[in-house]
């Protein structure tokens with residue numbers, strides 16, 4: 122919708138109009154490519170293996186030959202190649218990217234993803250999750266991440282974990298983004314005199330910071346980790362490298378209409394995150410710590426459900442701002458999951 126506003130505004134003659142145009146384009150793009158990690162640490166590896174659509178490593182797999190004809194594969198490859206030739210901020214690139222994503226999602230059902238997954242089931246909770254890993258991860262990492270995903274679902278609904286995460290988190294975690302675009306110290310206004318929100322603040326307004334209640338969060342978790350057909354939910358994980366973070370996840374991906382798998386009704390969302398293979402290698406701290414990676418999966422999973430945290434410049438800045446009762450809920454939940462899993466492990470070792 123925002124892009125059509127740009128198309129019908131052919132005469133941005135004054136500077137304010139130009140700024141608004143740039144702002145609107147930035148808003149439209151940030152809407153679908155937004156995690157702290159992705160926005161601020163772009164790298165080609167990430168774009169290749171974690172695009173804003175079903176990833177190429179999945180849909181081009183020979184296992185999906187019954188779902189996409191050779192002509193369809195070739196023409197989609199050509200469309201994706203066209204994307205690289207278009208300017209990052211152009212509306213043509215945005216439209217093409219959306220079209221490819223929506224078309225690919227229409228060719229698959231949740232069951233088509235499950236067939237290529239390893240389904241892990243918790244004997245404690247009877248909950249299953251279909252884990253679909255990028256074939257580019259090495260075999261040991263794959264096994265560890267599958268175990269991490271299992272450990273995550275074993276404690277995801279733990280009332281003590283959720284209460285701890287909830288109680289210490291705030292609706293206004295610091296550092297909050299600036300509210301308005303400023304010009305000479307005053308808020309910039311649009312053509313109908315409304316103050317213009319700054320990009321990061323406008324994004325914050327569209328996201329979740331803290332759940333309304335513990336019960337509301339439990340319901341949201343239940344909806345994300347189950348499907349309307351009783352099939353397990355799917356967690357797809359792409360590999361990437363090249364930044365100082367452990368992972369990333371598109372905000373709201375699970376409920377974004379165009380990303381719903383539509384080969385069968387009812388259409389169904391899936392979970393789709395990326396993890397940094399640089400951090401999954403020696404001598405990185407926690408490189409093979411299953412509990413640690415379970416907590417990273419929890420964090421990126423919550424981005425997929427629309428949870429937001431401030432745009433930290435570094436892990437140190439994140440730690441400095443998540444203290445006392447001023448945690449961002451998503452970070453708070455991640456750390457509560459990690460603590461709980463370590464506690465379980467210590468008590469199991471004590472029993473031996």
Ligand SMILES: [Zn+2]
Nearest residue numbers: 156157424430
């Ligand atoms: Zn994050």
